[in-house]
Structures are given as structure tokens and as C-alpha cells.
Amino acid sequence: MASAQVEAVPIVARDAARTPAGLVVMKFGGTSVGDVEKLRAVARRLVAARAAGHRVVGVLSAMGGATDELLELAHAVSPSPQARELDMLISVGERVSSALCAMAIIELGYPAVSLTGSQAGIVTDTVHGKAKIVDVRARRINAALDDGAIVLVAGFQGVSTEHEVTTLGRGGSDTTAVALAAALGADTCEIYTDVDGVFSADPRLVRRARLLPSLAYDEMLELAASGAAVLQLRSVEFARNHGVLLHVRSTFTGEDGTWVGREDETVLEKAIISGVAHTLEETLYRVEGVRPAQLFAALADAQVNVDTIVRTGTEIVFSAPEQDTAAARRVLDELGARWSSSAELGKVSVVGAGMKSHPGVAATAFAALEAAGVEPEIVTTSPIKIACHVDRADVERAVQALHDAFELAAAGAERAGG
Ligand code: ASP
Numbered sequence: 145m146a147s148a149q150v151e152a153v154p155i156v157a158r159d160a161a162r163t164p165a166g167l168v169v170m171k172f173g174g175t176s177v178g179d180v181e182k183l184r185a186v187a188r189r190l191v192a193a194r195a196a197g198h199r200v201v202g203v204l205s206a207m208g209g210a211t212d213e214l215l216e217l218a219h220a221v222s223p224s225p226q227a228r229e230l231d232m233l234i235s236v237g238e239r240v241s242s243a244l245c246a247m248a249i250i251e252l253g254y255p256a257v258s259l260t261g262s263q264a265g266i267v268t269d270t271v272h273g274k275a276k277i278v279d280v281r282a283r284r285i286n287a288a289l290d291d292g293a294i295v296l297v298a299g300f301q302g303v304s305t306e307h308e309v310t311t312l313g314r315g316g317s318d319t320t321a322v323a324l325a326a327a328l329g330a331d332t333c334e335i336y337t338d339v340d341g342v343f344s345a346d347p348r349l350v351r352r353a354r355l356l357p358s359l360a361y362d363e364m365l366e367l368a369a370s371g372a373a374v375l376q377l378r379s380v381e382f383a384r385n386h387g388v389l390l391h392v393r394s395t396f397t398g399e400d401g402t403w404v405g406r407e408d409e410t411v412l413e414k415a416i417i418s419g420v421a422h423t424l425e426e427t428l429y430r431v432e433g434v435r436p437a438q439l440f441a442a443l444a445d446a447q448v449n450v451d452t453i454v455r456t457g458t459e460i461v462f463s464a465p466e467q468d469t470a471a472a473r474r475v476l477d478e479l480g481a482r483w484s485s486s487a488e489l490g491k492v493s494v495v496g497a498g499m500k501s502h503p504g505v506a507a508t509a510f511a512a513l514e515a516a517g518v519e520p521e522i523v524t525t526s527p528i529k530i531a532c533h534v535d536r537a538d539v540e541r542a543v544q545a546l547h548d549a550f551e552l553a554a555a556g557a558e559r560a561g562g
């Protein structure tokens with residue numbers, strides 16, 4: 145039986161830009177600052193919030209594609225660039241967009257100042273390329289806000305406890321924004337992007353994917369971990385741990401998007417299933433003749449990002465992203481394990497907080513996959529997720545079948561694509 149959807153109604157509509165005299169943190173992604181015209185539009189948006197009486201902090205990504213270009217340059221010079229130098233290089237993109245935006249704001253007649261992550265007081269651990277924020281010393285931001293300035297903070301970067309420039313991992317500007325919102329006591333962190341919010345499935349795959357008005361942190365965490373790329377996973381963890389309400393919305397429409405918050409804060413009545421997420425590049429390994437402790441220690445040492453783990457009898461099954469294939473094979477051979485692997489897999493995950501209290505979700509999911517002729521290689525679950533590894537060629541069909549089975553589609557007209 146398909147479980148009917150209960151419309152999730154946001155009961156909290158604390159739109160920071162509409163609340164009187166609040167502090168707003170507004171983050172803009174790479175496509176939102178993709179060219180000079182777009183940067184000017186972002187400047188106008190920040191100025192409008194300032195003119196409405198708010199203290200305004202803007203967090204900017206690098207202009208679209210800039211980080212990839214810097215990475216390409218690095219790899220053109222060195223096959224394995226030194227981590228410290230790589231961070232020196234790729235932190236630059238966010239500095240460019242922030243400084244340009246500050247200039248555009250000043251041009252509009254408002255005071256503005258751009259700050260690097262370091263100047264903004266974002267202190268991290270020492271792990272280059274995926275540093276964790278350990279402290280936010282917001283004195284300088286607060287002083288600039290007290291002076292009436294709009295403050296632009298370069299996203300994605302900080303300064304380590306050893307005074308080195310660090311970056312926070314791909315998509316890390318989201319985490320910069322959430323960390324600042326928490327440290328500065330903002331009510332809401334607004335994440336402006338090139339889509340309308342978080343959808344019930346990737347709208348490029350499922351034309352009738354529905355915009356989700358609200359999600360609980362745990363659902364957003366599972367979706368982000370299962371392939372929904374709209375928010376960096378770590379930013380959602382940070383938001384949950386610090387109780388920062390997130391609003392993911394379009395830069396271009398000004399419409400409400402998706403609110404992400406505590407379960408009781410975001411939804412009146414829970415939808416049973418919120419969405420179907422997918423990834424396309426998974427490899428599954430079946431291993432015998434080695435102890436789990438030894439295996440996973442060696443994989444961790446080799447920086448293999450293990451996702452799913454299942455143990456049945458003497459066999460250990462685990463999945464890892466395709467980019468880690470060479471490292472995983474090396475580890476398995478060095479350990480003398482008997483192993484085989486299936487490459488060319490994807491993973492399709494059904495996520496919903498309502499699963500906890502509604503039986504029959506697995507039954508519906510498996511019936512839908514069977515009817516679509518999709519045979520999962522392996523199935524794993526969490527309290528609010530069912531994840532199936534399937535042939536990559538079947539991913540799209542599986543996503544569509546599950547989306548239909550749980551009646552997640554938008555009512556009325558088909559959306560005009562992503
Ligand atoms: N510019 C960085 C990236 O492309 C960080 C971000 O945009 O959040 O990953």
C-alpha cells in the first residue's frame with residue numbers, strides 16, 4: 145500500500161529578512177554570484193535587508209566554476225599538490241567574490257567590508273582540505289556591524305590553530321554561514337541557491353518532484369548524506385547541533401523555499417516519506433578472510449570513505465565511492481583478503497521521519513522496485529532511511545518508481561525541469 149502524504153506545513157515562518165531589526169546571515173552559492181550582474185543583484189539584496197534595519201552578514205561562495213578552475217591549475221602543476229599550498233590557492237575564489245560584492249555595495253551608497261575567513265575569526269583544526277570549525281571569534285564582525293557596515297565573509301575557509309589558511313571541504317560555504325549564524329545568534333540562516341529549495345527527488349530525474357516546505361534536521365542529514373547536494377552535510381550537522389533554523393531558497397525568485405529545523409519546529413503533521421535521494425558512483429566489495437577491525441583500520445588509514453557496512457557470517461560487505469577504488473583494492477590485496485567487487489552501482493535512498501511510526505514502508509518500497517524490474521544488490525536501513533544499491537543503469541527507474549509509490553509528486557502541472 146502506498147502511504148499517503150500529509151502536507152508538511154511550516155509553523156515557523158521566521159523569515160529573517162521580514163523580522164524587525166534582526167541579525168541576518170545570507171549565504172549565496174556559486175551560481176548566485178556567477179557574473180558581475182549577478183553579484184550586483186546579490187549586493188542589492190543585501191542592501192535591501194540592511195535598509196530594512198537588519199544587521200547583515202553575507203557569506204559568499206566563489207563565482208561559479210572558480211574553485212574547479214583553481215583545482216585544475218594546481219593539478220596542472222603537480223599531480224599531488226601539497227595540502228597547505230592547495231588551501232592557500234583554493235581559498236582565493238571566495239575572496240574575489242566577497243571583495244567584488246563589497247565594492248558593489250559601496251557603489252550603492254552603503255558601507256561594506258569584506259573579510260577572509262581568518263579575518264572573520266573562523267578558527268579551525270589543522271586538517272587541510274576538510275578542516276572543522278572549532279571556534280568563531282566574531283569580535284571583528286560585530287565591530288563592523290556596530291559601525292553599520294554590511295559584512296561579507298569569504299565562505300569555505302578559516303585559519304587553523306597553527307595560523308595556516310584552511311578550507312572546509314567542497315560546499316563548505318554552507319558551513320561557514322551556519323557557524324556564523326550560530327556564533328552571532330541569528331534566528332535564521334538563509335541559504336540562497338539556484339534551485340527553489342529541497343525537492344522530493346532530483347528534479348532533473350523526476351519531472352514532477354515536489355518542493356518540500358520543511359524538513360527535520362535528521363531528514364535533511366540523511367538526504368544530504370544520500371546524495372542530495374543542495375547543502376553540505378556538515379552544515380546540517382552544525383545547524384542541528386546549534387539549533388540554527390535553515391531556510392534554503394532561490395536567489396532568483398524571492399519565494400519561500402525549504403525550512404530545515406527541529407521536528408517539532410518545522411512540521412505540524414509529519415509526512416511519512418519526504419524524499420528519494422540518489423548517488424551514481426558506488427562500488428560494493430565482498431570480502432572474506434580478514435577480520436573487520438583490521439580491514440576497517442587499514443581502509444581508514446588509506447583514506448577510503450566507507451559508507452555502507454554489512455556483515456553476514458564470515459563475509460564483510462562494504463561500499464565506497466568510485467574515486468577510492470584504487471586505494472581500496474590496494475588495501476584488500478595487501479591484507480591478503482579474498483574479495484570481489486561490483487562497480488557501476490548507484491544508491492537510491494528513501495528518507496522520511498514518519499518511517500519510525502508507520503509500518504509498511506519497506507513493503508511498499510520493495511513492491512515498487514520489483515514492479516519496476518529493479519533488483520537491489522544490497523539493502524541497508526537507518527530508523528528513517530531505506531537505502532538500496534542498484535545497477536547504475538537502474539537508478540533513474542528506481543528513483544521514479546519509489547517517488548511514484550510514495551505519492552511524492554507535486555500536484556497539478558509538471559514542473560518545467562530543474
Ligand atoms: N567554492 C567552494 C566549492 O566549490 C565552496 C562552496 O561553494 O561552498 O566547493
Ligand code: MG
Pocket residue numbers: 173315318373374375376
Ligand atoms: Mg553548495
